[in-house]
Structures are given as structure tokens and as C-alpha cells.
Amino acid sequence: MSKALVVYLMSGPETPELAEAAVAGGADIVELGFPFSDPLADGPVIRRAAERALAQGMRTGPCLEGLAEIRARLPETPLVPMTYSSLLEAYGWDRFAADAEAAGATSMIVADLPAGEQPGLRRVQLVAPTSTDERIRLAAEQTDGWLYLVTVTGTTGARDDLSPALAGLVERARRATELPLYAGFGISTPAQARAAAELTDGIVVGTSALEAADQGPSELSRYVASLRGALDETA
């Protein structure tokens, strides 16, 4: 089976066009950042992208409108907003879930809302190398569609090498669930993508996708295609 490629983009005026470019390059799922002023799970690249997006007025309302526009352009692609609790607290947890779904969201990710909190809110759960087996089971029970494996003990951002912690995490997660496992945080090169995909069912790229997106849609498309090629070698 082909490995899934998840590409993270920050909400912004150019994001609909960038999302199309990512899918043209071979992305299967688009994760859409709704920026927060104090993103604890993110390294400097995504933090700066969030600051820029906020300066451009990308608040919750405009982000939902952007999501709806991407949905109109990409009717088949799963779209997953990724954000932080403070936005949902302000907007209303249930109202956010309803409005995101109405705008075309497939699920969502809330980076600072661990499994067990707000169990009524359907979302993709994250597990990390530090997670206990019990926490992995809880996250697997509550997750929506797939489980997000955080490959590193750390924040988002490119790393020199694929995390050695991933293999053990995959093994423990496989014991807990038959759902697809997608690995993210610290994956940026085709070689890392290939190595991660050999262990998992797919990968998530964020920081490097944003850096490519800064160069425009064609560079993003080229970058995503390079990952696609690497993943297809493992399929």
C-alpha cells in the first residue's frame, strides 16, 4: 500500500494555491496551521510562520474561510486543521468542531490537548517517545482515523538524522492499534522520509514544507514530489 504523505502549511492568503501545489506534488493530506501567539510544541520556523500569519490577520474566522476555499479547490483531499487550545477555548470547543467540519475539515489536531482531555472533541491524537504504553493505548482509543507519532522528544523542526526513538515507538504503537501510524516532527529530507516510512504508514512534514512554500508554489510542489518519490520507493 502506498505510504501517506501529510504536508503542513500555515494558514495565509496564499495557502489555497500552496495546498493545490502540495497535492499536485503528491501530498495525500494537508494539515492546516491555525496560528497561535504562543505555540509551545513548535520550533522557531513554525513559530515565526505563526507570527507572520497573525500579523496578516489570520485569526480563527479567516482561517476557517481559508479552509473552506481549500476544500472547494481540493474536494477529495483530507484537510486537518492543527492548532492550540486557546483558540478553541475562545471560539467555543463544540462550535469550533462544528464550524471546522462545515468548512471542510476532515478532523483536527490540537497540539497542547493530550489524550484524555476533552474526550468529546474528535481529533487526531499524538503520541511521543516518552508516552507510556498506557498513554499510547488511550490515544489510540480516542484518535480519529490515524495516530500521529512524534518521532523526537522535542519541538517541531528539522533534524540531521531520523530519530532513533521512532522504531521503538512504532513497535509499541503497533501493539496498541491497527490504525495507520504517521510519523512527524524532525522529518525533512527524502532519505529521512524513506527511512521513517519503512517503519510506518506515512509521514508528516511541516518545517521544511513551510521553508519550501516560502519559495512559492512550484518549489513546494517540487519538494513534495521529492518526498513522494522517496515514499513510493518503500511502497
Added chain:
Amino acid sequence: MELTYGEYGGRFVPETLIPALDELEAGWREAWGDPAFRAELDELGRTYAGRPTPLTLAERFAPGKRVYLKREDLLHTGAHKLNNALGQALLAIRLGKRRIVAETGAGQHGVAAATVCARFGLECVVYMGEEDMRRQHPNVERMGLLGAEVRPVEFGKRTLKEATSEAIRDWIATVETTHYLIGSCVGPHPYPELVRELQSVVGREAREQVLDAEGRLPEIALACVGGGSNAIGLFAGFLDDSEVKLLGVEARGASSLGVGRTSVLHGSRSAVLADEDGQVLDAESISAGLDYPGVGPEHAFLRDTGRATYVSATDEEALAAFQQLARTEGILPALEPAHALARVPELDEELVLVCLSGRGDKDLDEVLRALGRR
């Protein structure tokens, strides 16, 4: 959701930290219930930190009142922060963590963290906003001399909020070997409770001392509130004494309890200066220790239940109180408790207890600048 203080508190952090918070909570419960741990902490308080700190009657500061100052400014390192740092350092050692990461605003918590790390031979990294490094420069030098590494935080407003975010990001990456020595009663559970308990010595001592001096309890107890650790420590001594009013004083430009909304910042749900979309706003205060858009969740709870009241003081009012205390009592307070002092003269109550949470040496440059003398 399991929240700790009514609708406030909780653990809004990435999954990576949850096992460490579980471990911290279990370790904390065990330590706090262990007489040997308590005895060691008490002993350090007496022989190293200078506990109990005195209670001073400030007769000339507010004529017509009996104003007592709880002198945390006389604690080793010059502020109440050491109470918390000592307790958390002992806890870190129990948990097998030999590296400490901390945030600091005014630098008082950073100095306290650096101090305990020197004392116990722990590695210490302190995150501090560039703007705070400028305005609290003596404390930056102090941390360096104590062997800590001060890492400048160069984004956003470059003050306590950003320093706290960076300290948490460091902890996310190093959690297996590192203890996060948070400086106030904020952050994810169990930190607000842990810091409150470690600071409650302030209120316990003050209660006894006022009773000894006056034969009755104070009518009102005041403290400044940034994150709120000196206030929660003072209030803890009087929460069950319903006749004692509790008053927290925020900086006017950092009044999260006064004008903030319920939001999520740095791992807990509390009152936060945030806009209608949940984006956190910048605080603004002359006092680096109060210059923070969030506050401990227990304060939000005490506000809602009505047990404590929260007001604010402006930069100018704090500066005036700073000078007034200096000239009438021969005490230079830190700018943070100067906010609490500023509200004293107008109180209806006669017997007043104020937590003088720190000394003003660190603020001399800032005060002289603000007064146009430099």
C-alpha cells in the same frame, strides 16, 4: 476534563510532557508527605535561607494604620523566590534529575534557581527575555557568577511570557534528564499546587507573627500578583480565616485578573490577557516580575469565589510607593511589592499585612531612569 481549581488549571501541554508531569506529581506527593523531606527543607530554610523572615511594623509609611511588612526581601537572594527554588531542587534530586531549566522575568527566580543549583551541584539553564536582561542587568551578572547559563530570548516582546515558552520548549526536548523549575504558581498541574505549598511558609509565619505582635489577625493581607506566587503563599496562611480580607494587586498594564478572559497559556486554563480569538496579548509594566499576561489558576478561582479581591496599580503609583517606603522606613522594596504598597494608604482597614516579596536593589537603574535621574 480534570481541572484543578474549579474551571481553572489542568494540563494543556504536548503529550511529550504528560508522563513527566505524572512522575512529578507522584514524586511531589510522596516528598510532601515525607517528614524527612519537610525536615530537610525546614533546616535549609533556617540555616541557609534565613527563615523565619522578620515582620516589621511600618509606622511612618501609612500614618494612622498599623502596617506590618512580611520581610521576604530579607530572605537569601533577596526575594521569596528561594522558598520555591529550594523545595523544587530537593524534589528534582529525589526524581534523579540533575539538570534544571527555569524562566525568569525580574531575574529573582533565575537567581534563586541558580543559587540552589550551585548549592546542590546541579546544571542550571535560565531563559530570560532580552528586554528583561537589559532592565535587570545586575541579576544577569549574579546568575553568571553562580554558575548558571542565561539564554537570551529574542522574539516577541522579549520578556517573561516568551522566556516561559522557551523554558517549556527546552523541557519538552530534555524532559528525561531535566526538571523544569517553574518560578510561579502557573503552568500545568501539579505546578500551581506545588509552588503554592512551597510558598505557604510565608503565610504561616506571617499569621503567627501578627498574632504574637497584635494578639489578633490582620484585617487585610495584601500582595502583588504577577504569576502570583508570593500572593498565594501569603493567602494560604489565611484562607480559612474568613474575617481576613485578601487583596491581590496587579500591574495596571498586566491585569489579567482584572480585564483578562479565560484562556489557555503555558499549560493551564486561567485568566489571561487575550483577545477575542484567544491570541495572547502583551502585558506592559515597569516591573519585570509583574509583566506577564497570565496568572496562576488558583487566583482566578479565588477571584470567582469572592474569597480574594484583585485590583491594580500603575507604574507611577508603584514608583511613588517605592520612594515613600524608602524615605519613611529605610527599606528599598522591589518594584513588584511596591504595587501592593501603593494600595495601602487608601484602605479602610487599620491592621494591615503586606508581603514585601523582594528587595529593590535590582531595580535601581530602572527607578532612576523612570524618575529622570539617569
